[in-house]
Amino acid sequence: MEADEQVVSVEQKGKAGALLEVLVVSAKLGLTSFGGPIAHLGYFHNEYIRRRKWIDERSYADLVALCQFLPGPASSQVGIGIGVMRAGVLGGVVAWLGFTLPSVLALVAFALVLQGYDIASAGWIHGLKIVAVAIVAQAVLGMGHKLTPDRERVTIAVITAVITLSWQTAYSQILMIAAAGLAGIWLYRHHTAEGLTTLHIPIRRSFAMGCLALFVGLLVALPLLRGSAETGGLAIVDSFYRSGALVFGGGHVVLPLLEQEVVPTGWVSQADFLAGYGATQAVPGPLFTFAGYLGAMTGGISGAIIATLAIFLPAFLLVIGALPFWNSLRRSPKIQGALVGINAAVVGILLAALYDPLWTTAILEPMDFALAVILFVMLVFWKLPPWMVVIAGAAGGMVLGVL
Template sequence: MEKNDAAVLQKPFSKSGALLEILAVSAKLGVTSFGGPIAHLGYFHNEYIRRRKWMDERSYADLVALCQFLPGPASSQVGIAIGVIRAGLLGGLTAWLGFTLPSVIALVLFAYLLQGFDIGSAGWIHGLKVVAVVIVVQALFGMGQKLAPDRNRATIAVVVAAVTLLWQTVLSQVLLIGIAGIAGIWLYKNTAILNGSNLSVPISRRVAVLCLSVFFGLLILLPVLRQIITIEWLSLFDSFYRSGSLVFGGGHVVLPMLEREVVPTGWVSKSDFLAGYGAAQAVPGPLFTFSGYLGAMISGVSGALIATVAIFLPAFLLIVGALPFWNTMRKSPKVQGALIGINAAVVGILLAALYNPLWTTAIVTPADFVLAAVLFVMLVFWKLPPWLVVIAGAIGGMLIVM
């Protein structure tokens, strides 16, 4: 970002005003952000960066790279971090609540009212998948131009995309990001790098260290306490906390981990688990909110609250623990070189996700492609709000399958 661009970044007028604004914007994203974590980053980019200018492009890209390194739901961590930077810990909590609660409520209702109802082939769901493709294409254009504009970075992006598609394991993305960071240090060690705006993170390093200590303490102590104290809510909290702590590679990776926690124990039957998974694909917001459905199946509303808090708590602790050290780290020439490579890798991961699973599952007929093209024009050239494009996509999907 050029130095004179920093002046256009929008600052909050007051703490209470900032919290209300965060709640309104994140709640809007919570009810319109369909398509999974990669699509969520596109929605965030449009709303927080392009429209509201709460953060510069470079800082947003670095923040995405940081969250890719951390276990947990990367898109939720990006949202929490933007809220923290905007209005402190309460801002992060508010951003998480706004983005998460709509889908949690919807999935709890599914648990009570729609068990076993087959909605996987509904036309409006297919239309939402097409919307996700369009959102990712738009994000690719914007991020690719800024993060992979030269031969070296474009090569990193394409190689990462290829390996991601051909070698699909839990740790592949983490390893590729690490290798891309090493490549960035080597390729850009003598390159003058412009600093992004120095973000003010209203969290002390003491608080950050405390959060990291709580994260590791709970990860170690909860399984031990579970063996000593036989209480269902403690066992439930432990299962979902560990699942949220040990997941790399996006929300879909958490599904097999959760299945191992809840199906063999008899908490949830396999058929109910799969029914909830289908419902989770039909609602906006983070896929980790599937935990709300499982918790409701196990122990009603209280179970939904415990499971949801437990699975997201590691993400909150980790991002708050990392943010205060971010400005110092990103000013290091080696760290900046690594971030250049990592940012290019993120573009490659986005490219791979565009093809699989988004394109391969959404664009299967000429009619699908026509719908995607129309939605792309609506979003990029007509500049219509994303929620209107989502509605148009749902209607178009229903018309296609009629």
């Protein structure tokens, strides 16, 4: 593939200079971008669009629309897309690395501390579990207002939650997402989007199709290979790749998918799982870096590397693969209808996760509920940043531990 077909103008910079620039800027964002995916998109806009003008406003809006349509971590995918448009496919890799590595390192360090000391029953760990309840409750509330505004979508969400709670397997969530997509195609077959613009991206369709083929091939082949050769590394790759490939609607939805992969298998205890999820709220960068923590708890440093690469790989393949086809796909009523149904199902899956495992594990006494309410108010009404709420939750857990 020719260089001029993959790289948007880098203003006379050499390739190495452009890559270094992308790495430095994305690392800065990775160290400072607190607040979740919506906040990340604001940070990206300020740094990449307003300050540096790497792409124009219209292209940024189209890229955000694509990444919200695709499964995976939307903010990370937007960063990858900007890196690709700035410095080619390798630029996308560098942009992801800079944005992701700071929080991965912090969470891996946290996991190693948990493994080295018997603090799993400490009061501040219980506080982190309660933080997770408040965080997901906020996510359910916000996503519910946005993604289930009518009777049909509320019904899809509730049915999904009921089935997810009564049939708790890794496959139930996948099947519910597929069924919701089909329901959305039927219910919203006349749904159309207006005011769409055209996203220009210099990637050949043949290269994009290769990425999509690899995405599907790994999704099909990894479970088969895992069944024929039960090696620890391959099992981690399969579990985290599948989780990264099937997350619709936001990073918080990865919680129930990962919980089904790592807790029943005994890789991570439910207490350590929820403690890590709470800690993830205190670090900048994408929520998917939770995989680094889980990988470290499962297999040390090598496990953290494998899990992190596996959970983000689908996001990279999908962004590269979908960019050249997005202009036509987004205008299809069937595609739009399927997305409407899937997003409603996502709210139901997250609602089910709010109850089990979060509520059933963290809210054990009336004072636990009181702390959860306080943390929820801090998030939703006081609008404090998540890292402050995490600190407050850990401190509250310590207080509850001595009462």
